[in-house]
Each structure stands twice: as C-alpha cells, then as structure tokens.
Amino acid sequence: MNTSVRQSELFTKTKKETPTDEVSKNAELLIRGGFVHKEMAGVYSYLPLGLKVLRKIENIVREEMNKAGGQEIFMSALQPKENWEKTGRWNDLDVLYKVTDSAGREMALGPTHEEIVVPILKNYVTSYKDLPKALYQIQDKFRMELRSKSGILRGREFMMKDMYSFHSTTEDFEKFYEQMKGVYKNVFERAGIGHITYLTFASGGTFSKYSHEFQTITPAGEDTVYVDEEQGIAINKEVLNDEVLGQLGTTRDKLSEHRAIEVGNIFDLKTKYSAPFDLTFTDEKGGKLPVLMGCYGIGIGRLMGTVVEALADDKGIIWPEAIAPFRVHLLMLGKEADVAAEAEKVYSTLSRASVEVLFDDRADVSAGEKFSDSDLLGIPYRAVVSARSIKENGIELKKRTEEKGKIVSIDELLTCLK
Amino acid sequence: MNTSVRQSELFTKTKKETPTDEVSKNAELLIRGGFVHKEMAGVYSYLPLGLKVLRKIENIVREEMNKAGGQEIFMSALQPKENWEKTGRWNDLDVLYKVTDSAGREMALGPTHEEIVVPILKNYVTSYKDLPKALYQIQDKFRMELRSKSGILRGREFMMKDMYSFHSTTEDFEKFYEQMKGVYKNVFERAGIGHITYLTFASGGTFSKYSHEFQTITPAGEDTVYVDEEQGIAINKEVLNDEVLGQLGTTRDKLSEHRAIEVGNIFDLKTKYSAPFDLTFTDEKGGKLPVLMGCYGIGIGRLMGTVVEALADDKGIIWPEAIAPFRVHLLMLGKEADVAAEAEKVYSTLSRASVEVLFDDRADVSAGEKFSDSDLLGIPYRAVVSARSIKENGIELKKRTEEKGKIVSIDELLTCLK
Structure with missing residues (x-):
C-alpha cells in the first residue's frame, strides 16, 4: 500500500451532494468522501480511501487473532448443498442465497462458515492431543437481506472475520471464551471505539440461552442496550430480565438506556455443528466424544461504518488514528x-x-x-x-x-x- | 502473519494417500501437504500453509501494480443485472452465475468486473485531465465451469488480480500496454517462474483481433504454444498463421512446440465497455469522446498451481523462495x-x-x-x-x-x- 498519495492523482473526488438513495449517515459520508461506491442496496465497492481503512481494521483484527493463537485460513464462498442439508440450515436459514448452475446443481453462497470449517477439521482431528485449535478467516459473506438501508452496517455482501474454536472439554472452551472477551476488547480499543463499546449480555439464539455481544453506543444503532457504567458492561434489551440482572449483580436503577450497534459477538456452539458432521475425538481413556465449539465474529465493514456513525461530527468523518486512511x-x-x-x-x-x-x-x-x-x-x-x-x-x-x-x-x- | 510456526501446533497434517477424486498434480500435492481443502469440483479452501503462499503472490502482484501507478480498490461480487444487460453479457456469457433472492430479484455473481468498474469511473471522469487512470483489485471471482478437474488451475471460485486502465488517446493506451508487458514479466520473475514464462501472441476474443498472454511451459498446460527461444516470445497455436509470423519476424522452423498454462493476459478493450455505459471525457477542444480501456488479469491461485505443476519433482512441491510459505x-x-x-x-x-x-x-x-x-x-x-x-x-x-x-x-x- 502506498503510504503517500497526491490528491490530484487519486481517481476519486469528494462530492457536495448527499446521495438521494441513502438514509444512513455512514453511507452518505463514505460516498461523499469517495470511500465507497454503492452497487445496489446492501452492496458496496471499496475505493482507494475506503480500502485503506478496511485493510487497517483487518490488520488489527488479524494481529489480535494471531496473538490469541488463531490460525488464518480462507474458506470458499461457494459451499456444497449437502453440508447445509446436514445441519438442517439449507431450508431453515432465511438469509441463505442459493446458486444453481446450468446443470441444475445447487450450492450455497456462504453467509457463515460452520458448514465448511467442521468438515475441514474432521480431516485433521482424531485425538484429544489435536485439540484445542482455533481457525479464523477474513472473507466476504453473503446474506439475503431483503431491505438494506443501513449503508455498510448491514449488507448483502460484507467483509467479516469469523473465528471457530474447537475443544475437548467444557473447561478448556470456557477458558478460551473468557480470553476472547479480552481479545475483542483489545480490537475495539485499538480501532478507536473502546470507550463507547461494551461487553453485552445477549440472547444466544437457537442453540444457547445466552451469548456475548460487543455493542457500540451510537444513536444510529438497531439495538437497545442497558449500560451499567460502574461495571463497564451492558445488557441487550431482549434479555433484560431478573435472571440476567441477578447473574450480573446489577439492578435496573444502575442501568442507562442507549441505542447501539453490535460490532462483534461470541457464541457457545457446544456440539450444534460438530454432531451432524460427527466431528469427534478420542479422549485419554479411549472414549469417543463430540468436539465442543465456539464461534467469534467481527464485521470488518460494519466496524468501519460504526466508527463513522459514532465519531463523525456535522462537518464529516473523524477517523481514529489507527484506522485512518x-x-x-x-x-x-x-x-x-x-x-x-x-x-x-x-x-x-x-x-x-x-x-x-x-x-x-x-x-x-x-x-x-x-x-x-x-x-x-x-x-x-x-x-x-x-x-x-x-x-x-x-x-x-x-x-x-x-x-x-x-x-x-x-x-x-x-x-x-x- | 506469524513468521515462525511449530509443526506440532499447526492444525493440518500431511497425508500419504493421493486423493482419489483428483487427477491434477497441483491438487494432489497441495491437498496431501495440507495447503488446500477441496470443497467440491473447482472450489478450494486455503489452509494456513496455502494461504501463506497465496498472500505472498498477492503481495508481489500488489507491489508491481502499485509501481505501475495502479490504485487498489475492492469491488463487489454481487453485481446489478442491469449492468450486465447493458453490455449484452447477461444472456451471452456462459460462465455467469445468476443469483435470485426470495423477492425474485436477479443479480450476477462477478466472473470479471468491467460491468462494475466502468460505472464507478463514470462518477469521477469528465475531462481529459482526469485520465489516464489504472484501477486494480485482488478479489474472488466466480465462473460456472461445468467440468473442473484442473485443481486450482481453473476453478469455479478463484482469487484473481484484475486491473483496468482508462485512457484519452490510443497513443497513451499503447504506452501503458507496453509498460504492462514489463510489469507482468517482473511479476513472473519474482514469483520464480520467469525462466519458463513467455510473452505469447494470442487470440483477442470478440473485441480485438490479437491479445497478449503470459504462458508458463509445463506438460499439464491446457494450451499449446510455439516458442521462439531466440526472441524469448511465443505464439499460441490458435493464432499460428503467416500474418502473425510476419508481424513477429519469426518463421516456423525457429519455433518449438510446448504445452503451457496461461498465467496472465492483457487485452485492448478499446471502447467495448465504455460505450454501453457512455463513459466519455471532454478533450482539449471541448469534444466528447469515449474513454479507451485496457484490462490485465493474473489468477493468483492459478499462478500458485502453475508453480506446483512446473517445478515439483517426484518427491513433492518445490516453492521458489519468494513465495514459499x-x-x-x-x-x-x-x-x-x-x-x-x-x-x-x-x-x-x-x-x-x-x-x-x-x-x-x-x-x-x-x-x-x-x-x-x-x-x-x-x-x-x-x-x-x-x-x-x-x-x-x-x-x-x-x-x-x-x-x-x-x-x-x-x-x-x-x-x-x-
């Protein structure tokens, strides 16, 4: 990447006019500045200034994942239908794009990679000695969002870091999961939004009662969170109940309500994906057990859009030093x-x-x-x-x-x- | 990227067995070594060792494109149907994957990016003063190959560098085109296959009579080329005729026949894509003229596969130093x-x-x-x-x-x- 650029030679130019088809601040400012180009709703190309920001975020994330012991891979976007049928998500996942070739064969266009990473691991894991392992990639994802109007915050195609961890014991998984909370905190600190980003107790979806999100406070957020300033944590509105309050040792009067953007999440997958693919290992006693999994996501483009939403003033964007172009x-x-x-x-x-x-x-x-x-x-x-x-x-x-x-x-x- | 790795911690392992469903040497050795994982015919995921090689090739290509004045961007894989209809390729391009969402809207899954880069440029080019410009990206492409059995040499999904140049005069285009021949030569030299890679006179397809390819000599190649060792150039079999021999100042008796893999190509697009999108500029006299274009491709994965095919011995892969993991x-x-x-x-x-x-x-x-x-x-x-x-x-x-x-x-x- 060239470190110095003459503006007269840059092919992009700034625009005074606000794009008429954008309602989000991030898209408006990024298009006016020549950072991105809108191809269609939820699909953007990254121009030189925007790509520089994206790459800097990527590199911060990559360094932190490597420090956490992650091994970088790059999985395909085209994915076998059989794999998605095995997990039951071929029919159940609304956002899944399906691609058919002229011979009538169907494939999935990857919205996430559990269906790919588990069969890969199956080639290499047999014994408890092969665990734990953590694999990650920084790669384009595709999700069929029927209405997309949040700029680069929620796209049909978007750059994402997804990590998957594999463990032989719950204890080992929980240790790694706790470690990842700190790793994620580092990422958001380094990207310049640590001071407004909270570890947030959230709903776990279909396979776990609770999960953890990282939520960045900004009025443009889709989520509502309740922040406990003293503890530096938050609770997503969807799980604000007495059980959770008790678990976190907080009370309603200590919480303040904010709009927030989810910039990262970590999930306990348990055996949800290892079971259908029979990803097992032999333990010390010779028994066969399913591998335990966790998954950990950060939207690279979304983080970029969040920074714009959260830090910009009425004159334009304010980039934190570490990710400025x-x-x-x-x-x-x-x-x-x-x-x-x-x-x-x-x-x-x-x-x-x-x-x-x-x-x-x-x-x-x-x-x-x-x-x-x-x-x-x-x-x-x-x-x-x-x-x-x-x-x-x-x-x-x-x-x-x-x-x-x-x-x-x-x-x-x-x-x-x- | 971690520079040092303990093999005991790497999640991949080597395999003794040749994969039963692969006929190509590159796929066999890369799978046995744990460089790649086959998802389906023509679709591979890159594991840590393979990704390291891919990134090194990427970086060589990126450095050379930057030196040539290219500005790096990152265009979307999902592409508007209208753009492909404008150039007539929505129905004409056999390899085009089409994606339909649940609302029935169709999109293209990018096999190449002329239909995207030209509309981007249209936002920023108005005068001859805005030209020349060269834009490139290193990004995943999708092509509907019905039979894929060449490993990572010809995939349905593959990493590619595509550059597009934009000019106001034929003279300026030709100067850049000549310069790119040297840039490509540098790339293949640096990647360790310069000594077996030839600038090759080839067919220009539908929009230009001739084009230039870079062909690497190896028995696994899909193409047949005739090499003039003295001049260090080659002619693709498909255009071996008296006109071409005359133009290149060579004769049939000076040529030796070889199988070869096309590792790069450069095309004169003229106004083929600028015309349908009305990408024009105002010249010094105030006239409105169409922008002249060139395009320049290098398959990053294909280059990696070519190195394996061309340099491996019967014990395994031989990586050139500059791209070794x-x-x-x-x-x-x-x-x-x-x-x-x-x-x-x-x-x-x-x-x-x-x-x-x-x-x-x-x-x-x-x-x-x-x-x-x-x-x-x-x-x-x-x-x-x-x-x-x-x-x-x-x-x-x-x-x-x-x-x-x-x-x-x-x-x-x-x-x-x-």
Missing part, C-alpha cells in the same frame, strides 16, 4: 511558487519519514473547498502550507478534533507525529 | 534432550532474526517421515538438528533442490539465509 492531510493553499515549493518539501519530508500523508496539491481548488474536503475525509492531522504560514515560518497544524491550529516548524511537525 | 524447514530428529535443546535454540535464533521457519518439533514422528514430509511441503531450505549433526558441531543444511546437505554452524546458517 492517512495520518496527515497536507493542504497547499494558493498558487504562489514559494507555497508550492514549501508544500512539496513538507510532502517529501513526511513521505521519507514514512508518515502516511494525503497531499492536497490540487491547483484549481479554493482554500474553502480544501478545508471542507479535509473535514469530510476526517484524516487525524491537517497540515496547511500557505502564504500566511510561510510568513510565520512554519506549517499550520491542527487535529481534526480541535477547533484551532498552531504554527509549527517542520522539525516540530515530525516530532508531533512520532 | 516459510524459508526454512527446521527438523528435530530424535528425542534426546540435547537434540531438543539445540533445535529449540536454532528455532529461537532464526525466529529472532525474522527468518520464516516451520519447526518440525513433533516428538512421535520418525526421521523418515519427517524427511518425506519436508520434501512434500517444498520449503526452500531444510535444516536438520540430530545427534549426528550435534556430534559434527552444527546443523545439516540442504536446499530442497539439492541432493546433499552440509554441516554449518548457527552463524553460518544465519549468513546463508541473509
């Missing part, structure tokens, strides 16, 4: 030769120091437009070179989240960005 | 405490020096099995720690392509791998 947005204001020369000098100095910089070197764009584009794009630092900054012997540096900038020398700029 | 396969032979201690020391020394190493630390596996696994996996360097190597004060180092190893000290080992 660039660290610095360098603006050249004015066409004077000394301004251009100084801006080029700052650009090459930052590039040589491996600071990721987007250089707005466009000659035919007004200062006002450059400032509003910069606010829209949401790069953490804005560095301005203008006749005024040169007169003051420096560069005007401002954080996206600050109201006012200050004049710094090129050395001070490098120190600030260290 | 690891640089060194460290084998611990024997259970003696001093052997284990020495092997651990070598492993941590190599790991600290950032040498990618697979450490066969398995305690219950014989020396013979370890050697044959090592040959099967095809890692470039094999380093053996055994009672014998310790007696000789060193480590036995052997390249996968060499018959005999030599004893080296740990310092010499590091120097060899520098």
Whole structure:
C-alpha cells in the first residue's frame, strides 16, 4: 500500500451532494468522501480511501487473532448443498442465497462458515492431543437481506472475520471464551471505539440461552442496550430480565438506556455443528466424544461504518488514528511558487519519514473547498502550507478534533507525529 | 502473519494417500501437504500453509501494480443485472452465475468486473485531465465451469488480480500496454517462474483481433504454444498463421512446440465497455469522446498451481523462495534432550532474526517421515538438528533442490539465509 498519495492523482473526488438513495449517515459520508461506491442496496465497492481503512481494521483484527493463537485460513464462498442439508440450515436459514448452475446443481453462497470449517477439521482431528485449535478467516459473506438501508452496517455482501474454536472439554472452551472477551476488547480499543463499546449480555439464539455481544453506543444503532457504567458492561434489551440482572449483580436503577450497534459477538456452539458432521475425538481413556465449539465474529465493514456513525461530527468523518486512511492531510493553499515549493518539501519530508500523508496539491481548488474536503475525509492531522504560514515560518497544524491550529516548524511537525 | 510456526501446533497434517477424486498434480500435492481443502469440483479452501503462499503472490502482484501507478480498490461480487444487460453479457456469457433472492430479484455473481468498474469511473471522469487512470483489485471471482478437474488451475471460485486502465488517446493506451508487458514479466520473475514464462501472441476474443498472454511451459498446460527461444516470445497455436509470423519476424522452423498454462493476459478493450455505459471525457477542444480501456488479469491461485505443476519433482512441491510459505524447514530428529535443546535454540535464533521457519518439533514422528514430509511441503531450505549433526558441531543444511546437505554452524546458517 502506498503510504503517500497526491490528491490530484487519486481517481476519486469528494462530492457536495448527499446521495438521494441513502438514509444512513455512514453511507452518505463514505460516498461523499469517495470511500465507497454503492452497487445496489446492501452492496458496496471499496475505493482507494475506503480500502485503506478496511485493510487497517483487518490488520488489527488479524494481529489480535494471531496473538490469541488463531490460525488464518480462507474458506470458499461457494459451499456444497449437502453440508447445509446436514445441519438442517439449507431450508431453515432465511438469509441463505442459493446458486444453481446450468446443470441444475445447487450450492450455497456462504453467509457463515460452520458448514465448511467442521468438515475441514474432521480431516485433521482424531485425538484429544489435536485439540484445542482455533481457525479464523477474513472473507466476504453473503446474506439475503431483503431491505438494506443501513449503508455498510448491514449488507448483502460484507467483509467479516469469523473465528471457530474447537475443544475437548467444557473447561478448556470456557477458558478460551473468557480470553476472547479480552481479545475483542483489545480490537475495539485499538480501532478507536473502546470507550463507547461494551461487553453485552445477549440472547444466544437457537442453540444457547445466552451469548456475548460487543455493542457500540451510537444513536444510529438497531439495538437497545442497558449500560451499567460502574461495571463497564451492558445488557441487550431482549434479555433484560431478573435472571440476567441477578447473574450480573446489577439492578435496573444502575442501568442507562442507549441505542447501539453490535460490532462483534461470541457464541457457545457446544456440539450444534460438530454432531451432524460427527466431528469427534478420542479422549485419554479411549472414549469417543463430540468436539465442543465456539464461534467469534467481527464485521470488518460494519466496524468501519460504526466508527463513522459514532465519531463523525456535522462537518464529516473523524477517523481514529489507527484506522485512518492517512495520518496527515497536507493542504497547499494558493498558487504562489514559494507555497508550492514549501508544500512539496513538507510532502517529501513526511513521505521519507514514512508518515502516511494525503497531499492536497490540487491547483484549481479554493482554500474553502480544501478545508471542507479535509473535514469530510476526517484524516487525524491537517497540515496547511500557505502564504500566511510561510510568513510565520512554519506549517499550520491542527487535529481534526480541535477547533484551532498552531504554527509549527517542520522539525516540530515530525516530532508531533512520532 | 506469524513468521515462525511449530509443526506440532499447526492444525493440518500431511497425508500419504493421493486423493482419489483428483487427477491434477497441483491438487494432489497441495491437498496431501495440507495447503488446500477441496470443497467440491473447482472450489478450494486455503489452509494456513496455502494461504501463506497465496498472500505472498498477492503481495508481489500488489507491489508491481502499485509501481505501475495502479490504485487498489475492492469491488463487489454481487453485481446489478442491469449492468450486465447493458453490455449484452447477461444472456451471452456462459460462465455467469445468476443469483435470485426470495423477492425474485436477479443479480450476477462477478466472473470479471468491467460491468462494475466502468460505472464507478463514470462518477469521477469528465475531462481529459482526469485520465489516464489504472484501477486494480485482488478479489474472488466466480465462473460456472461445468467440468473442473484442473485443481486450482481453473476453478469455479478463484482469487484473481484484475486491473483496468482508462485512457484519452490510443497513443497513451499503447504506452501503458507496453509498460504492462514489463510489469507482468517482473511479476513472473519474482514469483520464480520467469525462466519458463513467455510473452505469447494470442487470440483477442470478440473485441480485438490479437491479445497478449503470459504462458508458463509445463506438460499439464491446457494450451499449446510455439516458442521462439531466440526472441524469448511465443505464439499460441490458435493464432499460428503467416500474418502473425510476419508481424513477429519469426518463421516456423525457429519455433518449438510446448504445452503451457496461461498465467496472465492483457487485452485492448478499446471502447467495448465504455460505450454501453457512455463513459466519455471532454478533450482539449471541448469534444466528447469515449474513454479507451485496457484490462490485465493474473489468477493468483492459478499462478500458485502453475508453480506446483512446473517445478515439483517426484518427491513433492518445490516453492521458489519468494513465495514459499516459510524459508526454512527446521527438523528435530530424535528425542534426546540435547537434540531438543539445540533445535529449540536454532528455532529461537532464526525466529529472532525474522527468518520464516516451520519447526518440525513433533516428538512421535520418525526421521523418515519427517524427511518425506519436508520434501512434500517444498520449503526452500531444510535444516536438520540430530545427534549426528550435534556430534559434527552444527546443523545439516540442504536446499530442497539439492541432493546433499552440509554441516554449518548457527552463524553460518544465519549468513546463508541473509
């Protein structure tokens, strides 16, 4: 990935107009900024700026999964019908896209990968000595959402990290599950939304009474959660009952209600998927037992959309440093030769120091437009070179989240960005 | 990506048996080595070792595309039917998978992306000043191959790099096209098959009389090509005629016949796809002209399969260094405490020096099995720690392509791998 890019060479441009067919803030801002392109409801292509953000989120997730002992794989989107029939989900899963070839053979288009990962493991697991294992991938998923109007928060096609863990004992599973809570916390901290993201007690779906979600507080959320600030945890509205309150040692008067987006979840699958595929292992005594499983998801695109929804202000996006497409947005204001020369000098100095910089070197764009584009794009630092900054012997540096900038020398700029 | 891995912790294992449902060498060796898992004909999942190779090829391709001025994007697999109707390919393209949702709406599952990239560009190109541009992605493609028996050489789902270039003049297009020939040459050189890969004159399909392919010589190839060794070029059998011989300044007696695999292609699309979408630009005189296009493909998985077909010997795979899953396969032979201690020391020394190493630390596996696994996996360097190597004060180092190893000290080992 190129660390430095000239805005004049980028093929995308910002747009002033709000797209008429989008109701969500994330889609509006990401399309206006040239981060994504809408193909149809719930389906987006990622343009250079958007892909840079997506890849940074991917890499944070990948590093944390590797640290947790996950082994990365890449499973197919086309999946055998037989596998889905075995788990009963060929007919039961509403969101499953089915693909038929001209010979009449049917396949599934993967909305999730339990039906694929379990048969893979079956090739390699025979004994308790082969366990535990954790496998993950970062890959495109397909789900038949009939109405999609949440931008990249809920798509028909979306990038997701899905991890599956395999254990010989409940104790071992529970240890890993607890560890994953911390791993997920790290991911959301590193992605810049840790302070508004809560481990949330939620419904377990069909195969487990309860599960854990990570919910990020933002008015655009589809879910309602009740936050216990003191404990730093939350309860999804759907499971707010006395049993849960008791289990978590909290009471209704300690809770505050918020709208939230689910940015990750962890599930106890037990033997729900290992049983139909007969994924078993031989224990120390020679007995044959089903493998216990957990699954752990994070929507990469959804996390990107959540950051936009939760952190943007009325001028545009605000990217946390760790996932911003660039660290610095360098603006050249004015066409004077000394301004251009100084801006080029700052650009090459930052590039040589491996600071990721987007250089707005466009000659035919007004200062006002450059400032509003910069606010829209949401790069953490804005560095301005203008006749005024040169007169003051420096560069005007401002954080996206600050109201006012200050004049710094090129050395001070490098120190600030260290 | 973890640079060092203990074989005892890897969830895959090698297999002695040849899979019964595979006729291709690449699938046989890749499945036996635990690089890939077959989901169904033409559909494979990539396991940790295979994904490492795939990512290395991806990164070589990405670096070369960036150097050529390409901007990376990521386009959707789900594609609007209208776009495919506009180009006439909704009904004409045999390999197109169509997906229908429960509301009866149809979509295409992308086999290629002209129908997506052109509408994206239409948002951003208005003037000749916006050109040239080159966009590329590395992404999963779907093609309805009714019979698939070439392993990862020709799949129904496969990872591909597709680039599209956009120009205002034929001259500019031709300059870029010539440049891309060199870029492709670099890719195949770096991937370790440059010496057997030829720029090949081929049929242009429906929209151009001729095109260029890159063909790698190997008996498993589906194509027949005629190589002019002196010029270092080839001609695909389908266009071997006097016109082509004349154009290339060669004669039939200078050509040798070979089987070959097409590992890349570059096409002059002219206005074939810009016209139906009305992708135009305003020239310097204010006239409105259609944008000229080129397209440039490399199958990432196919390149991986080609390397296996072309370079493997009867013991197993031989990975070129630049795309090998690891640089060194460290084998611990024997259970003696001093052997284990020495092997651990070598492993941590190599790991600290950032040498990618697979450490066969398995305690219950014989020396013979370890050697044959090592040959099967095809890692470039094999380093053996055994009672014998310790007696000789060193480590036995052997390249996968060499018959005999030599004893080296740990310092010499590091120097060899520098």
